[in-house]
Amino acid sequence: MIRLPAVNSRLTRRQVGGSAVLLLSALFLSLSVPLAGLTAGSAAAQTLTGPQSLTGGKLLATGGVTQLEGAAGGGLTPWAVIGGYGTRDQIGGNAFGTYVRSDDYELTVGGAIIGLYDRVELSIARQAFDTRDVGTALGIGEGFTFHQTILGAKVRLFGDAVLDQDSWIPQVAVGVQYKDNDRDGLLRAIGARDGNGTDYYLSATKIILEHSLLLNGTIRLTKANQLGILGFGGRDDEYEPMLEGSAGWLLSRNLLIGAEYRMKPDNLAIVKESDWFDVFVAWVPSKHVSVTLAYADLGTVAIRDNQRALYLSLQIGF
Amino acid sequence: MNDRRPLSAVLTVVLSAVTLAAVLVTGTLTPSARAATAFEQFGGLKGIEAMTTDFVDRVHANPRLAAFFVDSSKRRLIRQLSDQFCFELGGGCVYKGGDMKSVHARMEITTEHFNALVEDLQISMDKFKIPFGAQNVLLAKLAPMNRDIISDPSKKK
Numbered sequence: 173m174i175r176l177p178a179v180n181s182r183l184t185r186r187q188v189g190g191s192a193v194l195l196l197s198a199l200f201l202s203l204s205v206p207l208a209g210l211t212a213g214s215a216a217a218q219t220l221t222g223p224q225s226l227t228g229g230k231l232l233a234t235g236g237v238t239q240l241e242g243a244a245g246g247g248l249t250p251w252a253v254i255g256g257y258g259t260r261d262q263i264g265g266n267a268f269g270t271y272v273r274s275d276d277y278e279l280t281v282g283g284a285i286i287g288l289y290d291r292v293e294l295s296i297a298r299q300a301f302d303t304r305d306v307g308t309a310l311g312i313g314e315g316f317t318f319h320q321t322i323l324g325a326k327v328r329l330f331g332d333a334v335l336d337q338d339s340w341i342p343q344v345a346v347g348v349q350y351k352d353n354d355r356d357g358l359l360r361a362i363g364a365r366d367g368n369g370t371d372y373y374l375s376a377t378k379i380i381l382e383h384s385l386l387l388n389g390t391i392r393l394t395k396a397n398q399l400g401i402l403g404f405g406g407r408d409d410e411y412e413p414m415l416e417g418s419a420g421w422l423l424s425r426n427l428l429i430g431a432e433y434r435m436k437p438d439n440l441a442i443v444k445e446s447d448w449f450d451v452f453v454a455w456v457p458s459k460h461v462s463v464t465l466a467y468a469d470l471g472t473v474a475i476r477d478n479q480r481a482l483y484l485s486l487q488i489g490f
Numbered sequence: 491m492n493d494r495r496p497l498s499a500v501l502t503v504v505l506s507a508v509t510l511a512a513v514l515v516t517g518t519l520t521p522s523a524r525a526a527t528a529f530e531q532f533g534g535l536k537g538i539e540a541m542t543t544d545f546v547d548r549v550h551a552n553p554r555l556a557a558f559f560v561d562s563s564k565r566r567l568i569r570q571l572s573d574q575f576c577f578e579l580g581g582g583c584v585y586k587g588g589d590m591k592s593v594h595a596r597m598e599i600t601t602e603h604f605n606a607l608v609e610d611l612q613i614s615m616d617k618f619k620i621p622f623g624a625q626n627v628l629l630a631k632l633a634p635m636n637r638d639i640i641s642d643p644s645k646k647k
Contacts, residue, residue: 221598222557229602231609259601290601338634381630384623424622425612 227490229259232425233456234334234379235287237464238268238487241322241349241399242283242297245375247452247466247483248432249416251388252345252377254328255295256287257459257490263288266489274470274481278302279401283322285489293347295324301401306476312358318401320353333377333386342378342387349373351400363440364403369395372411386420386428397439398473406439420454428454446471450483462487529579531624535572538581542572545614554606558597578631590638598641608632 236253239245244255247270256264264287272279283297299320307316326347333343349371353359356367373392379385393411395404414437420430434448450468466483473479532538546568549555559567576583587593608629615625 218596219598220558220560220596222554222603224600224602229600229605231605259605261600261602335633335636337630381626381633384626422622422626425616 224261227262227264228257228459229262230257230264230290230459231334232459233422233428233454233462235264235266237454237462237485238266238270238283238285238295240270240272240279240281240297240299241324241351241371242268242281242285242295243324243326243347243349244285244287244293244295245390246388246418246420246430246432247464247485248434248448248450248468249388249390249418250326250347250373250375251390251418252328252331252343252375253333254287254290254293254326254345255285255489256293258287258290260290262290264490266487268485268487270483270485272468272481272483274468274473274479276306276476276479277304277473291328293324293326295322295326297322297324299399299401301398303474306474309475318353318355320351320400322352322400323350324348331376333379334381337379337381340378342376344374344376347373347375351396351404353400353403355403359403362402363406363442364397365395365405365409367403369400369404371396371400373416384422386418386422386430388416388418390416392416394437395439397437398445402440402443402445402474404439407441408439412437426456428456430454443474444472446473452483460488460490527580528624528627529576529581531621532575532579532628533618533620535576535581535583537618537620538575538579539568539572541614541618541620542575543568544617545611546571548610548614549607552606552610555603555610558599558603575628579628590635594639599639601636601640604636604640 234253235255235257236244236251237246238255239248239250241250243250244253245251256266258264265285267284268282270281279299279301281297281299283295285293285295287293299322301318301320303310303312303316303318305314308314310316324347326345328343328345331341331343336343350368351371352368354367359367371392371394373390375388375390377386377388380387392414394414395409395411397403397406414435416432416434418430418432420428422428429452431451432449436445436447438445448468448470450466452464452466454462454464456462464483464485464487468481468483470479470481471477532541546564550559550564570585570587573583574585574587577585612625
């Protein structure tokens with residue numbers, strides 16, 4: 173029995189009746205549309221559909237971790253994957269903190285990523301490079317720190333690293349990283365042309381699932397000295413193409429081990445710059461946390477050679 | 491004056507490390523795993539049927555996926571999926587069900603739904619202790635089917 177709500181006694185019986193008719197009509201209309209669908213009879217009748225969430229749809233670890241400049245990828249190099257766990261109908265994001273300790277230096281990085289519909293990635297990262305005792309040696313003071321802000325954007329052009337298992341076509345993305353160092357004056361004094369600059373890159377990522385293998389190749393146009401920490405440009409002010417690569421092996425759903433190589437320019441006249449190489453382990457216990465541990469050979473950084481570094485990164489997100 | 495390590499040297503180190511890791515992991519986990527095919531690692535057809543029964547129960551109980559299975563018979567689904575998985579793993583079975591496109595035509599399946607199903611399959615395979623590498627062999631065969639399963643909004647009437 174339907175109970176009508178308490179009605180103002182001033183309403184006439186006709187008005188109450190009219191309201192009831194309207195209410196019942198609305199009720200009938202709202203039911204009849206899906207009912208009509210059910211009774212239509214053909215195969216195109218009722219569509220089966222399930223609940224959809226706003227995020228969290230990607231398979232575990234398929235967003236990569238966060239590289240040193242804030243883009244989704246490995247530890248050193250950006251991949252073609254879009255960060256976060258959002259599928260093409262969803263949004264994802266994460267925040268990260270990375271600590272790198274080499275023989276003579278310390279680098280800390282923090283930042284965040286937002287991934288939109290598995291198509292666009294926006295990132296921000298802040299780097300602090302502590303020269304420690306080398307600062308003293310350089311005459312700029314012990315613990316002198318360079319800071320750099322990096323704004324990144326990446327667009328997936330085509331391909332799906334996880335799903336395109338029947339094709340050699342990789343997932344391909346283009347990206348840009350705008351870098352702004354806060355020590356313009358000093359950087360010019362050491363021979364850099366600029367205190368800020370922009371890197372452009374193209375990444376191709378492929379997961380060969382039947383062998384549990386992940387492969388990435390990146391080509392980057394850059395003028396940045398030591399990622400931009402030592403400024404941009406030097407002897408010349410030209411963009412140079414640098415090659416970066418990652419190879420990883422999925423040991424289990426939660427564990428990826430691999431190695432990376434990153435070519436570096438050598439723009440400054442007064443100091444040498446080395447290519448970088450690392451081996452890493454990424455542990456991804458859930459879609460909300462990942463921890464990456466790496467051992468890197470950074471070669472010569474400013475006036476110190478043989479820089480070997482321990483790298484630790486924590487990423488949280490959705 | 492760039493300190494560029496020879497690419498060939500780097501590649502040798504990387505490939506050696508990966509190969510060494512592969513040998514160590516497969517050697518220490520299951521000594522016979524290297525010789526067994528993926529089909530064998532699933533326990534043959536019997537093993538596939540047991541795992542698939544668990545998988546079908548799992549997706550029916552999954553609130554994200556249950557709605558897609560209202561019209562289907564569990565028994566029929568278990569038979570068809572077992573035959574399909576067996577075929578994809580090179581076990582020689584014959585899959586007698588419909589093609590992926592027609593079977594899923596009446597469903598609005600998103601990437602999220604597809605992945606949720608893959609996750610349930612992974613949980614079932616883990617439960618039956620199927621080695622990770624063998625799991626990925628099956629997933630590699632199933633992944634391209636996403637094109638016929640996931641609804642393309644641009645193609646909606």
